[in-house]
Every structure is written in structure tokens, then in C-alpha cells.
Amino acid sequence: MYFITEQDPNYSIKGSRDPLGFQVVWQAAGRKLIPYLSTVSGSIKDFQILCLAYALKKELKIEDKQFEPFFLRFEQMMAYTRYKSYQKEGFNGVDKVRKLMSGNPASVRISSAIADQLLSNQKAYGIWGKYNSPFSEMRLTDMPEYSNVYIPKVLNNDAFLRQATLLSKKRDAQPAYIESDKMDEWSDFLQKPSGIEKKLFIEKLLDDTCGKELLNQIDNNPDFRDLSFYELIQALTDSSSNSNFKAILGYIANTEKVICPLNRIFRYLQTKSYWKNEEIETDPYIKNWRSTFESKGFDETTRSLATLLTLSNYELVLGLVKRNEEVAARRNSAAWMQFTENGLEVNHFEGAFFREEYDPETQNDFNYFFSTFISLHKQLN
DNA sequence: GTCCTTTTCAGTCAGTCAAG
């Protein structure tokens, strides 16, 4: 017999993200090599827009407090510009811009009013939310090349400077209008960087913790950019003679060898609502989705996760369920599955998946910022 | 200082649409 009781909203399962708390694990490993990028900070044009905005802040003497609202208006201005001049490229807010521009309007309205925002929360989902932190941490604006390139850029283009000045004077939802034809005057600002601008971006966006060893290797072997995760790590390790670099690559590969199989097994468990203990114990996927790795250098968390892969199916799943329970408890939410007398009960199915052909030695789930790095490298070359 | 709340940042994943 079952009793249906009302769920405590503070103790229900929230969201579908990261049930095993792996985000911090892979991120910490990735940060050992690529210190500032995030997985979503991958567009050169977004970085260029930030560079222009900070140059305007300085030249137009925009107060710190006014900078954020100014930036949101400026982002709108540059969004319409890039849509007009670089039709094929996407960006955050492109849907809204496309809709508005499809009617070939003579001018577009810019303001911080909800109706004019590019996204439901432009500040959070646009350039401000996704790039401001990587951008300020890499200290791009401290470089003398930055001032040499961007200050003249914003000062020497009259139409641009006039338009930006106008935007800087607006307050709250007060609208400004930009004629569509005018945008061609400054669309070149978003062209692929060359000369000093390119050098500056390479120096800062493609920085690493090993004296630019990653950049040098990719420069010397551009084909590496199209390799899969483990192939890339192998190729980099083989061709480099920098021992620190190689050690970090090894650490990243070993981390993935631990968390990827565990992630796959957890997602696989989610595909059924109930598992009998003997089903778990005899399951061929849980048994075979094990990898070989070196646990040297692992912190305590990763080490204990690694141990799970050496245990029996049942013990491994027990460990995963416990890990999820701890992660959920930290978030003040309920565990996604729990053991009952004779088996495992699954309560949350979001994110469930099963790939029969999964091979823990060659396939990966987490990217350690390599894909952002490579994407930026391709955009700059 | 500690503890709790609010804000900000960043990754994941669903929805959508286009190509095969």
C-alpha cells in the first residue's frame, strides 16, 4: 500500500544538472592548463565587443555604475551591426535580432527596456554574463597593445563615436535609435583580427599555464585541432618536450578516465525505474565500462571516485548512489535514486542515456576547455 | 569573526531548425 504525501518543495529534486558533482572535478583539472576560458566564452567578436566597450568607458569617462547599463545598450548596437554585416554567424540574441531585422527596418531601437533586450535576461545570458569574468581575469586591458589598438579605433571613427556617446547618455529605459545604413560605418571593427590586434588576442585569449606550450604545439601542428579528446592529448604529449605540460595533460586524461565511465554508468542506471540487485551485479555494461588510468596526483575526491571503478558492479553502484546523495544533500535537494531491500529505485530520469558502443578508452564526456581554446585558435588563424 | 541571503557567473540540456 502506498501513501501519497505532499512533497516538501525545498526537498524535491531540482534540475538535471551534474548529479555526481563532476563539474568541479573536471574544471579544476582543465584550469591546470587553460586558466581563464570557459566553455561558453568562444567567440572572438564577443571579446572584440568587450574591448571596444572598455575603450569607450575610458574615453567617454563612463562611471563604473553606469557601465553595465551602457554595455547592454552597446551590445544591442553591435548585435544589429554584426547581424547585418556577418549574416552567417550566430551570437547570443540572434533570434530576436533576426526577427526584427527581417522587416528591413530603417532604424532599430536600443534601450534597457525588457522589450528591447536581446534575451529574456540579456545581462545574464549575453556577453556580460558569459565573458566578463574570463575577460577581466586575463587582464587584456592591461596590455599596452590594447590601448594602442582600441583607443584610436574608438576615437577615429566619427559615426561610431557619436553613436556610442549618445548611448552613454541614455538612462533607464530611455530609447535611442540607430539607422540601419549607419551601421556599415563601424562594422569593420568586428572583422577578423589582424596585425597588433591579432597578436594581442593570441597572447591573452590563447594563454596557458605552461609558457604557451599548448599554443606552440597547436601552431606547429594545426591538424591537432581536429583530433578527438584522447587523440589530442596523446598527440600533444608525443610532440612536446615540456615535462610540466605533459604531466598536466596526463592528469587531465586520467581524470576523464575516472569520471567519464562513472557518468555513463549513472546515466545508464537512470534509464530504468528499478534495478534488482542481481541485475546490477550481472550487468555487462557496468562490468565493462571500466578504464585504465594512473591515480598519481589525484586529490581525495578523485581518488575515492577512482576506487569505485575497481569494485564489483554492486559496490560501484552503491558508491555512485552515495555520491549522488551527498551532492544532493549539499544542494538541499533529494537524491535521484535509492537502494531499497532488494534493489535500486530510480526517482529522477532527466539526463538519462545509454550508448551501447561506449568505449571508456577512446570516448569522453567533458572537454576541459580544449574545445573553446581550439575554436578561438581557428577564429584567429 | 560567523552565519545566512542575495547576486553573479558559467555549464548543461531542451527545443528548434536545417541538412542528409
Place this chain on the structure above:
DNA sequence: CTTGACTGACTGAAAAGGAC
């Protein structure tokens, strides 16, 4: 019809702010 790529919103984690 299936697959894949892209966009955008949601939500966890961390940082910042505030009360004591």
C-alpha cells in the same frame, strides 16, 4: 525520418553582501 548543430533558459556553485 534521423541526425546534428545552434541557441537560449535554467539552475548549481561561488562570490559578495548583510545581520549580528
